[in-house]
Structure formats: C-alpha cells, structure tokens
Amino acid sequence: MATITTEAVQQTVTDALVSFGAEPSEIAMDTELTALDIDSLDLAEMSQIVDDEYGVSLKSTDVTTIKTVGDIIELIVSKA
Amino acid sequence: MRDVVITGVGAVTPLGVGARTLHERWTAGVCGIVDGEAACSGYEATDHFSRKEARRLDRFTQLALVAADEAVAEAGWGDGLPVAPDRAGSIVGTGIGGIWTLLDNYKSLLEGGQVGPLAVPLMMGNAGAAAVSMKHQLEGPSFGVMSACAAGSNAIGVALRAIQHGEADVVITGGSEAALHPLTRAAFGALDALSDLGVSRPFDARRDGFVMGEGAGMLVLEAGDVARARGARILGTLAGYGATSDAHHLTAPRSDGARAAAAITIALGDAGYSSDAIDYINAHGTSTPLNDAAETTAIKQALGDHAHKIPISSTKSAIGHLLGAAGAVEAVATVLALRDRVAPPTLGHEQPGEGLDLDYVPGKARAMQVPDGRPARAISTSFGFGGHNAVLAMEAT
Numbered sequence: 001m002a003t004i005t006t007e008a009v010q011q012t013v014t015d016a017l018v019s020f021g022a023e024p025s026e027i028a029m030d031t032e033l034t035a036l037d038i039d040s041l042d043l044a045e046m047s048q049i050v051d052d053e054y055g056v057s058l059k060s061t062d063v064t065t066i067k068t069v070g071d072i073i074e075l076i077v078s079k080a
Numbered sequence: 081m082r083d084v085v086i087t088g089v090g091a092v093t094p095l096g097v098g099a100r101t102l103h104e105r106w107t108a109g110v111c112g113i114v115d116g117e118a119a120c121s122g123y124e125a126t127d128h129f130s131r132k133e134a135r136r137l138d139r140f141t142q143l144a145l146v147a148a149d150e151a152v153a154e155a156g157w158g159d160g161l162p163v164a165p166d167r168a169g170s171i172v173g174t175g176i177g178g179i180w181t182l183l184d185n186y187k188s189l190l191e192g193g194q195v196g197p198l199a200v201p202l203m204m205g206n207a208g209a210a211a212v213s214m215k216h217q218l219e220g221p222s223f224g225v226m227s228a229c230a231a232g233s234n235a236i237g238v239a240l241r242a243i244q245h246g247e248a249d250v251v252i253t254g255g256s257e258a259a260l261h262p263l264t265r266a267a268f269g270a271l272d273a274l275s276d277l278g279v280s281r282p283f284d285a286r287r288d289g290f291v292m293g294e295g296a297g298m299l300v301l302e303a304g305d306v307a308r309a310r311g312a313r314i315l316g317t318l319a320g321y322g323a324t325s326d327a328h329h330l331t332a333p334r335s336d337g338a339r340a341a342a343a344i345t346i347a348l349g350d351a352g353y354s355s356d357a358i359d360y361i362n363a364h365g366t367s368t369p370l371n372d373a374a375e376t377t378a379i380k381q382a383l384g385d386h387a388h389k390i391p392i393s394s395t396k397s398a399i400g401h402l403l404g405a406a407g408a409v410e411a412v413a414t415v416l417a418l419r420d421r422v423a424p425p426t427l428g429h430e431q432p433g434e435g436l437d438l439d440y441v442p443g444k445a446r447a448m449q450v451p452d453g454r455p456a457r458a459i460s461t462s463f464g465f466g467g468h469n470a471v472l473a474m475e476a477t
C-alpha cells in the first residue's frame with residue numbers, strides 16, 4: 001500500500017479525475033468538481049481507487065460534503 | 081384513434097453509420113458481413129462522444145444514441161422538443177443489453193480487481209432508453225423492451241400504442257444490440273443457430289444458420305396532429321402492430337407458423353389493410369432452416385394467394401442478424417424502401433429451399449408494384465426466441 005503524503009494523494013486524485021474524463025489543464029486545488037463534470041458515480045469510483053491504494057475507506061456520506069478537488073485530497077489525508 | 085407518423089429515422093449498421101447508408105447499400109447489393117460476422121466497423125465512438133461520455137455508455141447504448149440523434153435531426157427537432165417534455169418518451173428494445181460491460185466486470189472480479197459503480201448502469205437492458213431520455217430531455221414514459229430478436233419491433237409497437245392512447249405525443253423508439261462477444265458466439269453456437277459457413281442466405285436451400293451482427297435502428301414517432309401542426313416532413317405512417325406468442329418452445333418456432341400468421345393478421349387488421357393490399361414484406365428471414373420455413377408458412381397462411389404476388393426480402397442477408405435491434409433496423413429499412421418504392425434484394429439467395437416458393441427478391445433490387453390511388457404499404461416481421469412474434473404495418477407518405 002502506498003505511503004500517504006499530500007503529494008501522493010494529489011497525484012492519485014488527479015490521475016483518477018483524468019481517467020474519468022476531466023481535462024488535466026482544468027484540474028487545480030480550488031476547481032469545483034461540477035466544473036469538471038465529476039458526479040457521484042465518479043466519486044464512487046474514486047472511493048474504490050483510494051481504498052485500493054491507501055486502504056482509506058470513503059463513505060458515500062463523506063463525499064456529499066466535497067466541493068473542490070482540494071476537498072477530496074484533504075478528506076483522504078485526514079482519514080489516513 | 082390518433083394516427084401515428086414517422087418523422088425521422090436513424091441507424092448504425094454493419095453497412096455504415098446512417099439510415100440512408102443502410103438503404104442505399106443494401107439496395108445496391110452490398111453485404112456488410114466480414115469473416116462470418118457483421119460488426120459496425122464504420123462506427124467510431126470518438127466521432128460521437130467525449131471520452132467521459134463514452135466510458136459511461138456500453139456500446140449498445142452508444143449505438144442507440146447515435147441512431148436516435150440521426151432520427152431526431154431528421155425530424156427537425158434541432159430547436160428542441162416539439163411538445164412539452166412530459167409528452168415525450170423513449171422506448172428501446174434490446175435482446176441482451178450491455179453484455180460487454182457485464183463480462184468485463186466479471187473478468188475483473190475473477191482476477192481480483194474491482195467491479196466498478198458503472199457496471200450496473202451500463203449493463204442494464206434499459207440503458208438505451210434511459211440514455212435517449214436523458215439526452216433529449218424526454219420526461220414521459222421511457223423503458224426498455226426485451227423479447228430477444230423481436231425486441232425492436234415490440235418496442236416500436238408499444239411506442240405506437242403509447243401515442244395512440246395519449247400517454248405521449250412523441251416517442252423515440254427502436255432497438256439496439258452490441259453483443260459480438262466470444263460468449264455470445266459460443267452460446268448461439270451451442271444452440272446450432274449460427275451459420276457454420278458464415279454466410280447469411282435467407283430462404284436458400286443451403287442456409288445453415290444466422291450470422292451475428294450488431295447495430296441500432298431508431299425512429300421518431302409523432303402523433304399525426306402534432307407533426308402536421310408544426311409542418312414536419314412526414315416519412316410515413318406506422319399504421320398497425322400485431323404481437324402474439326407461440327407458447328410452444330424456448331427456441332424453435334411453431335412449424336405451422338400459426339401464431340406468427342396471427343401476428344401478421346392482427347397487424348393488418350390494426351392498420352385497416354386488407355390482406356391483399358400490401359406491396360412488400362421485410363421478412364425476419366434469419367437464414368436458419370427452421371425460421372425461414374415457418375415464416376414462409378406463416379406468410380402464406382396470413383396472406384393467402386397474395387403471398388405469391390409480392391416481393392419479400394430479408395435485411396439480414398446484407399447485415400446479418402442484429403438480434404434485439406433487428407426489428408428496429410428493419411423497420412427503418414422498410415420505411416425507406418417504401419418511400420423509394422423499391423424492394424431491396426435477399427442477397428445470396430440462389431437456390432430456393434424446399435417448399436420456399438415465394439418471391440424472395442433474389443440478388444437484385446426491384447421496383448415495387450403499387451396500385452394507383454394509395455401509398456406503398458408493407459409489413460415487417462420479427463420473431464424472437466421464446467416464441468415472441470411482432471409485426472409492424474406501415475406506409476409511405
């Protein structure tokens with residue numbers, strides 16, 4: 001399992017968002033997920049990836065509060 | 081009862097993307113079967129969908145959406161729906177649904193990987209209807225129809241009823257299939273349903289099974305009053321629908337064709353056509369020994385002497401068997417054939433099978449003989465494993 005650093009998580013999240021179809025150039029910490037057309041199904045996939053990579057379990061109730069790319073990273077790091 | 085008209089058609093088939101492409105190539109005698117299978121090799125997802133969209137749509141849903149887009153554009157809905165959203169629906173048939181999604185996820189599971197959250201929404205058989213509804217903001221009835229190889233025709237028939245009975249004023253309807261997968265191949269092979277030679281030659285003495293294909297066909301159906309009020313170009317009228325069941329066997333048709341004949345008779349009665357007042361039949365014509373014999377019997381039973389006087393051809397000779405999309409693609413082909421008053425050919429038909437003595441339009445397209453004073457009329461027949469019989473009756477405008 002990967003070591004959890006903010007940088008590593010940032011990379012994982014960015015890669016995941018790009019794999020979901022987001023434009024890499026539009027991804028920044030303060031980008032709102034709606035602007036990237038990321039929805040609940042993408043976040044469910046994100047949860048699987050994060051669980052796989054870091055053993056961090058995100059509940060669907062956790063992700064409802066997420067608004068920006070930075071929020072996801074913060075949440076993952078805080079649960080590590 | 082309100083009349084129901086066809087204002088747009090669309091198709092993605094092994095002959096290419098587009099309903100006219102299908103009509104023109106089939107009429108010209110082009111066959112889309114390659115190495116015993118009929119894939120939509122001219123279709124590229126990236127021509128139609130963003131990466132994000134494509135990964136959320138199983139191939140069968142992609143094909144449905146592309147065909148629906150073409151039909152909607154032809155119907156002139158470019159500026160939006162011609163009715164309130166809650167008066168518009170989508171009813172789409174499929175034989176199998178998102179089998180690639182299902183099997184890819186199962187493979188992942190067996191290999192210790194993930195089954196993703198997209199598995200269910202992509203593989204569900206109603207995904208085509210749902211995607212069309214979301215894309216075009218249709219808030220009336222939308223659902224999938226499953227009746228194996230009759231699904232496309234059943235879907236269109238149900239859409240006809242939905243408009244006639246006032247549940248909706250416009251419906252995007254048809255069928256879609258993308259099941260060219262080793263499992264499907266093996267499964268139909270186990271039933272001895274596929275052609276060993278990889279040749280589709282309906283009604284021919286040498287026919288030895290069907291050739292599997294993929295694709296989608298979609299129609300825009302509108303209440304006649306709605307279409308006329310907005311000055312739409314009307315391609316034809318969907319005049320009648322008949323559905324029956326063999327209640328006989330899981331895969332074999334009834335050899336006496338009685339319930340298939342009944343579906344034809346019901347469709348003609350529903351349309352108000354007498355049995356000697358149709359000019360063409362787009363047959364189910366799978367190229368299996370059993371279907372083509374039972375279908376010929378059914379046509380003779382329903383039409384009597386008139387069965388010998390009209391051209392009957394099978395789209396499957398050019399594009400293989402599109403399973404749950406077949407009836408819809410064939411309805412699209414029938415509308416365009418009626419408009420041109422041309423009976424496209426049954427390709428590969430050279431030696432009539434025993435007892436198969438109707439006019440199957442061997443080899444080359446031919447002009448339809450239409451009596452003066454009425455539009456060209458046809459029926460399109462579809463029969464599915466499980467004994468589902470569905471027949472559509474239509475006329476050109």
